[in-house]
Amino acid sequence: MEQIRNQLRAIKSLAGPFPSFHVEEASERPYELFLEWLGGAIEHGVHEPHAMTLSTIDHDGTPDARVLILKDVDERGWYFASSLESRKGQQIACNPGVALTFYWPGLGRQIRIRGKAVSMAEELSAQDFLNRGAVARAIALIGKQSAILDKREDFEEAFEQQMNRISQTPDVVAPSWTLYRVEAQEVEFWQGNEERKHKRLRYRLDGEKWIKNLLWA
Template identity: 40%
Template structure:
C-alpha cells in the first residue's frame, strides 16, 4: 500500500509506530523535540512519546526546564522520530499546548515512585555543583514522601503537540526515497502531497 493511500496521517502513524514497537531495538517512543529560544536560536533534545491520538503527540516535562520555558515563550515546535531498523522517519511540525491538569495528574501517578521523587528533586536544566548535591535533594524528598502518595509538583506537566504538518519518509534503494507530507487545511482536513527525495 502506498503511503498516500492513507487519508489520515494518524492512521499511518499508528501503523508505523506499531511496527517500530515490534522491530526497533531500543526506545521506539523516543523523539527529538526542537524548540526556539526568545532570540530565535533552535534547541533540540530527545523526549519520550507518552500518548498519541487525533488531538496530537504528548510528552511530559519539568515546565521550568529550558524546553519548558522555550515552549511557553514560543509554542511552535518540531518533532522527529527516526526508526533505524525500519529505515523510516516521521517529521512533525505544530503547536504545543498544555495537557489538562487531570491528564498530568493521571500520568504522574502512573510513574514509578522513584521517578516521581526525582521530579521533585531535579532542578531540570539548572547548573549544579556536583552529583552529591542532586543526591541530597533526592534523599530529602524520599524522606518527605516515605509514606503515602507523591503528589505532582505544580511545575511538572505535559504538552500536546497539535500537528499542522506530518511528513512520512521511507528509505528506498539508491536514495530514491519516498516522502509524503500531510498538511492540515483551514477546514480541518488533511491534504497529502508527495515530495521529491
C-alpha cells in the same frame, strides 16, 4: 581531520532491507499512518520506538533539541510531559511552535511533525506524573532541572529527601509538571531506500482537512 572524515565515509548508511511504503494506500489522516508505522517498529523490535526528538525555539530565536518519550497519540495530537520550569518548558511558554522527529534506522523510516504544543488540564498532568516510576518522580520533585550542580553529593542528598517524601506522601505531585499535546499542522513520513530512491509523503492541515502530497526525495 582527514582520518575522521574517512571513518565517517566508511560507515554504511541505509543498508536495508527496508519495508515497502505504498503511498497510494496511506490513510487520509496522519495519526493513523503513524500508528501503523509505530506498530511496525514495535513488531520489528526497534529499540525504544517511542523515543523522539523535541525541537523548540529559545527566546532569542536559537533552536534547541532533546530526546523525550512519547506518552500517547490520538486524532488530536502527540503527547509528552515536562516541567514548566525546565528549559523546554520555558521555551514553549515563549513560543509554542515545536517539532517532533522519530527515526527508526532499522526500518529506514523517519517521521517529522510540526505544530503547536498545548498544555493539558492540571488533572491530566497530575495523572501522568503519578504514572511515572518513583525515581523519576523524585528527580522531578527536586525541581532544579538544567540548573548548575556544584557537586554530585548535593544531588544525592536532594534525591534521598524526595524519595522519603514520596514514601510518606505517595500522591504528591510536582506543581510544575505538565502534560503537553502537540497539535500538528504538518506531518511528513519518509521511507528510506537502499538505492537512495526515497519516498516522502507530507500531510498538511488545511482548515480541518488533511492534504496529502508526495515530495521529491
